[in-house]
Amino acid sequence: GQQVMQIPQYQHVQEGEDFTTYCNSSTTLSNIQWYKQRPGGHPVFLIQLVKSGEVKKQKRLTFQFGEAKKNSSLHITATQTTDVGTYFCATGGSNYQLIWGAGTKLIIKP
Amino acid sequence: EAQVTQNPRYLITVTGKKLTVTCSQNMNHEYMSWYRQDPGLGLRQIYYSMNVEVTDKGDVPEGYKVSRKEKRNFPLILESPSPNQTSLYFCASSNGLGGYTFGSGTRLTVV
Numbered sequence: 001g002q003q004v005m006q007i008p009q010y011q012h013v014q015e016g017e018d019f020t021t022y023c024n025s026s027t028t029l030s031n032i033q034w035y036k037q038r039p040g041g042h043p044v045f046l047i048q049l050v051k052s053g054e055v056k057k058q059k060r061l062t063f064q065f066g067e068a069k070k071n072s073s074l075h076i077t078a079t080q081t082t083d084v085g086t087y088f089c090a091t092g093g094s095n096y097q098l099i100w101g102a103g104t105k106l107i108i109k110p
Numbered sequence: 111e112a113q114v115t116q117n118p119r120y121l122i123t124v125t126g127k128k129l130t131v132t133c134s135q136n137m138n139h140e141y142m143s144w145y146r147q148d149p150g151l152g153l154r155q156i157y158y159s160m161n162v163e164v165t166d167k168g169d170v171p172e173g174y175k176v177s178r179k180e181k182r183n184f185p186l187i188l189e190s191p192s193p194n195q196t197s198l199y200f201c202a203s204s205n206g207l208g209g210y211t212f213g214s215g216t217r218l219t220v221v
Contacts, residue, residue: 044212
C-alpha cells in the first residue's frame with residue numbers, strides 16, 4: 001500500500017535557526033497535508049497542497065509540493081520556542097483516509 | 111465554535127471492564143476517524159467512518175468497536191480492555207475537502 005516516509009525523526013536547532021522536514025513517497029500523491037502537534041496536545045491541521053510544484057507560505061512556514069507530486073517539505077525560518085512540537089505529513093488515500101508520516105520532532109536547544 | 115469533543119480526557123480502568131470513549135463533532139462532517147498514538151509509533155488508525163452507518167477497519171482494529179448511528183457522534187468501544195490498549199486516543203473529523211479536525215485526546219490506562 002501507499003506509504004509516506006518522513007525525515008528526519010528529530011531535529012535539534014538553536015532558536016533562530018531554520019528547520020526543515022521532508023516527506024517522500026514512491027508513488028504519486030493526490031495531495032499532502034501538514035499537521036503540528038505541540039507537546040501534550042493534539043494534531044492541528046496546517047495546510048493542504050494539491051498542485052504539482054505548489055508553494056504556500058504561512059508567516060515563517062513555507063510548504064512545498066514537488067513537481068512530480070512524490071515529495072513535500074515544510075521549512076520554518078528563524079525558529080522560535082512556539083514552534084516546538086512534532087510536525088506530521090499525511091496524504092489522503094481511499095475514502096479520504098489519511099496515510100501518515102512518522103513525524104519530525106522539532107527541539108529547540110537551550 | 112467548530113470542534114471535536116472527546117470524553118473523558120483521562121481514564122484509568124481495570125482489565126476486562128467495558129468502556130466507551132465518546133466523540134462528537136458540530137461541523138456536519140461526513141468523515142470521522144479514531145487513532146491511537148503510542149511513543150515511537152506515530153498515529154495509527156483504528157476505525158473510520160465515511161458517513162452514518164458506514165464504518166471500516168483501519169490499521170489496528172483488534173479489540174475495538176465503533177458505531178455511527180448519527181452523523182455527529184462516533185463512539186469508540188472497548189468491550190474487554192487489556193493493558194496493551196493503554197494509549198492516547200484521538201478522534202478526528204473532516205468534510206473530505208481539507209484537513210481533519212482533532213479532538214483533545216483521551217489518555218487511557220488499563221491496569
